Amino acid sequence: MKKKVTAVFDIGKTNKKFFLFDKNFKEVHKEYISFEEIEDEDGHPTENLPALHKWLKDVFNRIINAKKFDIKAINFSTYGASLVHIDENGKPLTPLYNYTKPLPKEIVSSFFETYGPKEAFLKTTGCADLSMLNSGLQLYWLKKMQPEIFSKIKYTLHLPQYLSFVFTGIPISEYTSIGCHTALWDYEKKDYHSWVYKEAINKILPPIVSTETSINMNYNGSRIKIGVGIHDSSAALLPYVRSIKKKFVLVSTGTWSIVFNPFTEKPNSETLFNKDTLNYMRINGKAVKATRIFLGNEYKLQVAKLDEYFGAKEDFHRSVKFDFNIYSEIMLDFKHCYKWESFSDENMPDETQIRYHKYEYAYHQLMMELVLLQVKDIKGALGENSIARIYIDGGFSNNDIYIKLLSHHFRGKKLSTTDASLGSALGAAISISDNKLNSKFLKENYALKKHVPFIVSG
Template structure:
């Protein structure tokens, strides 16, 4: 059976899948690897351990007698650089994008390049410190100039993993174009600061996501993708009329591939950004920290009502409770003006839990508040574009209260819960489809459940 192997490297879970020609998963392995620390004692990915795990899994796959390995690709978390010298040796730890960025260095950088506002708009990158991966290169150059001299290439993590197998260094637009401070979206080329700082020679040439490098006879190896851009590929392949994908997890990210209006500074301040598709088209996106908020508030509810943390799993959408809560004026139907920034602060944070008669009622209020935030966030990317459908995937797609309230908030748009095993891995497989798979792509890759409003 012909298969493609996809290494899907998350911050916590590392997975490898074999997909057959119908894109069904036929074999998989996953692991949680121990982190190490960088020279400042900050936790980070252990690049050697990760490298060995990948090479071991690859040897294991090649020995499986019932599969013929045709291609390999990678999808990994973003905002992470691996620095290699001319022999391909890794020069530094794989620094963590959650690491605090030195304030002085940041101030100096932005004042040199026309200030935060102009720079952020040009590069479609909110000011996020280490999460702007280009700023990690700048910091390395400023703090360790002698070591930086030795760098041959700065590779985003997916491209480093591809380099391990091909020994060829490339950059990829999905990693470069995602809030990195590296790409000028107005001119669709690298921002000139890389030239000014003597960094551009250390960025390898761009390679297109759908193209592969041939190795070991006939094996097609992709150059790797940023996981957020990869996860949208199955949707753009299956659906042609305008949609928004609401990808939910710790972050809820609204992605609109049909909105190509340039980002404004106001949108950037409201946590909007651009992702680049592997086809080089920008995707407008808005982020909300709502999976995290749900966890924090669910803990608070569990403590108050003295029930297990995951009691919400047994609470289903109840129209009567919603109607009662609304009539009590706990919540005025959208859009209500708040005297605080609803995108930064969930209204539920300040609600008095003793006013709710039971856990079920309080949990419905939490979901009303989270969905109200979500509508504000999603509207930032729907604005001025002809969206016909919203697909919700990830954790909240399984939450009947969230889904029903969202459908009600968008009476003119069809709202679906979408489920698909391993979207980012599947996207990385589909990206290189024509290089390994003779069959046409079927149109039933995604299971949909429609929510009436």
């Protein structure tokens, strides 16, 4: 008997991965590839879409033809803020413009002159002013700057839905892709923003379906359920939403540290404006309040400076564990010592001041200051909600000092870490599965570990 599996393409900016999961969501096959970026017409680096298209088909056809597995379903998880504009024959009309590509200032100015004021617009759409990262503005830019190309667009698809389209030929839109800071969605109206209708952009956006939608198709003689795709951040959140019955926030750490609150009563449009407070969407269209900080990036920069200052080896910081005596000594006369490079903070000094002769002390000071920033972000995402559970995944979940300090700051809450290395791929598999997840899922699949705060005497 061939093993029944769900296939998932998990497409990151760097690595493109392909997974097969069994009925218990255990990984049974994995392969990955990366492509050299190509350039768009302005010389800006971008995804090699033709190579990606070919790889998707080659990998899938090879696995089916090998007849080792019985593929019952396939889904797609990708990075967001990326659009594919196709003509009436389903062929892409433009490169897959990179979300790092700057929009012309005059386009951004013209947009906000027409549809501003800016702050009110960004609040309503749950965005920060991120230029091409607000992928909806790409359509405004194309309409104004490349009207000939724009006139040929039959449909504009978000990247996860384009990958689904490659296999089904059916154009669709879904909530998680629309909801990731695209500037397309009005979180108050729960519909496309009025600018989308005024510019007639809605005519090239395919019908919206639930992220859990799948299309049953005969693919090369096999009956396969094909998913509509999902934005990777929302996919990574899904296993938690499906397996945890009580309210929680998820702190997903990496280059960006993003705090997700899927149980917000108030979308960001109803709170104070903050450029690092965004909305995402759950698979059912409900708002997810998110706060973000460039924490991993800042950590990397500051650790490199500490290594140089103390003459330490590059990975020495990984061996430094929480030391209560060092922590207590620093707390006796706590002052902010680090000047941040990735962002500014009201408490930071004009210049970094290393006050200690030992690496371990300076590193503890660094982590204490970074964790204060993280605490502020978590409180921002929590808002007034009485949520008692905090889950941490990603790079910092293995940092002993980070976890001990967070547990201390949130000692009235239950703090747990998980190892979610398969996060977005697993979320994509779960989103099209009929299987119910139980409360043991995170323990069995995500190495769930609970943490207790340290005890401060006196």
